[in-house]
Amino acid sequence: MSHVITCIDGSDVSTAACDYGAWASLRLDAPLEFLHVLEKTEYPEQSNLSGNIGLGSREALLEELAALDEKRGRLALEQGKLMLEAARERAIADGVAAPTSRQRHGSLVETLAEMEDDIRLLVMGKHDENLGEHVGSRLESVVRMLHRPILITTPEFTPPQRVMLAFDGSDTTRKGVEMVAGSPLFRGLPCHLVMIGSDNAANHEQLDWARRTLEAAGFEAPVALHSGEVERVLCDYRSANNIDLLVMGAYGHSVIRRFLVGSTTTNVMRNASVPVLLLR
Template structure:
């Protein structure tokens, strides 16, 4: 599935961890790796010098190409990804707590929102869980087109790594108190959720995944998914999402963004094909 992997790096500990993870993926998929250092046009931190040491420290059989550019980081990353035909971007990120986790601005967040190809974010920090090959892969779903975009990559990765695939749908119960018959609505939503995870299970089985676990849960989606990640020792979360342009890209709220920031395991964000072209639409659990 992955043939050309791009790893932007600034030489930080998080970037080095992302590079090591990308190399492990590249070796499994026999993919080429490109590393990119972007120096700011205003003469900020020189990242180019750090790039060579990151690559040299890696013990890998993958073909690694080094490049450097000057400019606005996320713009240069997306432009370079298109130029080399990258089909996966791997970036380091860090979790935030308190008020800071609700503030935008990081390069990784902008790339996740704007990239047309899947973006794998790898957390830094002592609480991060970064392991490969993956043993447990989670794909959240609500049956939407955005969620469906994640199923093929999740299936391919789980089959390639001989991992267990977990298909989970979370019924958001926050609106139950505003309807006349919350019990009837809850039953309907749970039935839809069950259909969604069963559909993922069928597709995964057809795609060569030997072990598939399905679950329907209730609660606040991102919190329920975080709890699931911890309970089942998930190594990778694969989620469908949609991109945003203009003012909307600065608005928070998506489940994917919250998991990118808080999940201990890496998160692979996958854009739906129509969204990659139009950047429109909404979804619940996966987005």
């Protein structure tokens, strides 16, 4: 589990994903690898048009269509190779010593499942137009499948200066505090701890533990306990405190982690102007 794996696809979010991958690689002192997967569902290796044979069809036309699909796939693979090389050159310019690249023709989810043992951090760009009922079907599938931290980037790269961790006292978010405390990714950056819940002794005790854990690791760790609707409170706090990156636990049953599964997630992911790091 050693590499920062950055997925690129040639869309308008790929450049920022490349830059965030280089940033994370340098902060973690971990090797950087760029990954391009050409989905077989969109670019099959061989076209099967037999089901299209019908009135007015001609065998020669079907063969020509199959040849065109094959050529389209080859061109897409070649374009992917050029994208990977451009990403490597950009990362080298950012100071990454020896970034590598990998190209696959298949399924992104299956490819990442095969690579999971070698992933320290996965970086993926957020496609607003693909945000469906939840976070976007492909991205959601990756988050549910992969048991590794995932950094979901915005279309523009800004080196993070202030981090916010959505904390609820659960095992997942307590583990998140310990991961942040023990990782060089955010070292030297203030890490705000925000809890949504009742103003009671139990919640204050949980926040005090989180603050002490981060401060013992050298972090400045402002804390805040608010009541209200999760999405609105987190977004308002993020805006008021110029937060550059949001850290959250992915999935589960607490109020904050349920927020990662329903329509609230879609709204925040669509409107967020900062990247989100999902911890598993």
